[in-house]
Amino acid sequence: MRVEEQGAPGRSEAVTGRRAANTHVHVPPNFSAFRSVEDAIRAAAAEGVCAFGVSNFHDVRVYRRFARAAAGAGILPLFGIEFVTVLDGPMRDGTRINDPANPGRMYLCGKGVDPFAEPTPVAARLAEAVRAADRVRMATMVPLLRDVFAAAGLETSLTAANIAEEVAERADVPPDWVVLQERHVAMAFQEALFLRIPPDHRAPILARAYGAPATASVDDAAGVQAEMRSRLMKSGRAAFVPESPVPFEDAYRLVLEMGGIPCYPTLGDGADPICPWETPPEALAARLMEHGIFAAELIPERNQPSMVDAYVTAFAAAGIIVMAGTEHNTPKRIPVQPRCADGTPPSGTALAAFWEGTCIVAAHQHLRAQGRPGYVDGGGRLNPDFADAVSRRRWFADLGVALIDAPRASR
Numbered sequence: 001m002r003v004e005e006q007g008a009p010g011r012s013e014a015v016t017g018r019r020a021a022n023t024h025v026h027v028p029p030n031f032s033a034f035r036s037v038e039d040a041i042r043a044a045a046a047e048g049v050c051a052f053g054v055s056n057f058h059d060v061r062v063y064r065r066f067a068r069a070a071a072g073a074g075i076l077p078l079f080g081i082e083f084v085t086v087l088d089g090p091m092r093d094g095t096r097i098n099d100p101a102n103p104g105r106m107y108l109c110g111k112g113v114d115p116f117a118e119p120t121p122v123a124a125r126l127a128e129a130v131r132a133a134d135r136v137r138m139a140t141m142v143p144l145l146r147d148v149f150a151a152a153g154l155e156t157s158l159t160a161a162n163i164a165e166e167v168a169e170r171a172d173v174p175p176d177w178v179v180l181q182e183r184h185v186a187m188a189f190q191e192a193l194f195l196r197i198p199p200d201h202r203a204p205i206l207a208r209a210y211g212a213p214a215t216a217s218v219d220d221a222a223g224v225q226a227e228m229r230s231r232l233m234k235s236g237r238a239a240f241v242p243e244s245p246v247p248f249e250d251a252y253r254l255v256l257e258m259g260g261i262p263c264y265p266t267l268g269d270g271a272d273p274i275c276p277w278e279t280p281p282e283a284l285a286a287r288l289m290e291h292g293i294f295a296a297e298l299i300p301e302r303n304q305p306s307m308v309d310a311y312v313t314a315f316a317a318a319g320i321i322v323m324a325g326t327e328h329n330t331p332k333r334i335p336v337q338p339r340c341a342d343g344t345p346p347s348g349t350a351l352a353a354f355w356e357g358t359c360i361v362a363a364h365q366h367l368r369a370q371g372r373p374g375y376v377d378g379g380g381r382l383n384p385d386f387a388d389a390v391s392r393r394r395w396f397a398d399l400g401v402a403l404i405d406a407p408r409a410s411r
Contacts (some may be wrong), residue, residue, distance in 0.1 A: 018355035024052035024325020053078035063068035110255030112365035133244035152208035270302030281314035359400025
C-alpha cells in the first residue's frame, strides 16, 4: 500500500531531537583501536552513544557478540561491512576515487545488513571469493617481509597462519574469523623487533630493511608499524603484493544479498589534493546516484568542518542519506563521537543529517531482518511505496528513532 505524506516537507519532529551516534567502527578481529567488542561498547556507552555501527572487512561472525554487548549497554547495534572494490571505468583511466594510492579502487560499505541470516548461495560464493583473495595475499606478503627483515638482521618465524592465530587469541575468536590485514602484519613484525632488539639497535635494522634511515621513533610502536607499511608493503616496495579487490558489481551485489544498503565512504580533504572522483561534492553525489548508491558516509576526523558541510549539503540536495563514523582502525584511541579534523564537533546541520541517516539505517535493518521491504530493495532501488522522497525519509527516520530509543527505555 502506498504511504501518503503527512504534513509539510522537512525532517520529522522526532529526528530533530538528535542524539549521539557512530555508524562506522572496526572491532577485533579486524585491526582496531579497541581490544574487543566489549571494549568498544564500553567506550560508546561512556560517551552516551545510543546507536553504534560496526563495519568490519569481509567477515561478520563476531557481530553476535557485538549485538549482545550492545544490548547489555542499552545501545542499538547497527551492522555493516566494508570492501575494497575496483570500479571498471576509473580503473582503466587511472581516476583516484577514495583510495588515493590506488587509482580505480573504491572502498564500498554496506549498512543495515543482516549478519545472522543464512547466506544466500550468491552471498556465500561472493564472500568466500573475497576471503580467499585476502588469504592468498597475506600468505605471499608475510614471507617477503620475513626475508627482508632476516637480511636486515631480524630473524623471525612469523607466518600468516601464526599471525592470524595471535590475532584470534587476542580477540578471543576462532582463527578462521580473522581477515588478516596489512596492519596486523606490520604489528606482528614491530612486536618481534621490539621484543628481540633493544632500542639502541633498532634503527640500523630498520634502515637496512628500508634501504634508508627510519623516520619514526624506535620507541613508538604505532609509528614504526605505520612506517613499515608505507616503506615495505606499498606499491613498488620490497614486500608489496597487489591486492585482489572485489569488482564493484560483486561487492554491490553482496551488500544487497545481505539485506543492506550500499554506502559510499567519502574521503574528502582527507586526501591532498582531493580525489578527482569526489570533487566537487555535487559531482560526487551525481556519480553515486548513477551507480545506484543512495547512502554516503563521512569520517569527519579526516575533514575540516567546511568540507563536512559541503558534502552533507550536496548529498542532501541529491536525496542521498549521510552518516558519520570514526573507523578506529589504528592504534590511536580517539573519541567515539565523531569530531572534525580540527577537533571541533560537526555543525548542527551536519549532525542533524547524520542522525537522520542513522535512524533510516536502523529502520531498514530492522525491517529487512523481518523479511519486510527496507529503504532500498534487493536490487538497490529506493522503496517505491511512498508519495515522494520526503515522506520516505520521514517514515523510515521516525521508525528508526523509536527503535534506537527502545533499548535505552528497557534498561
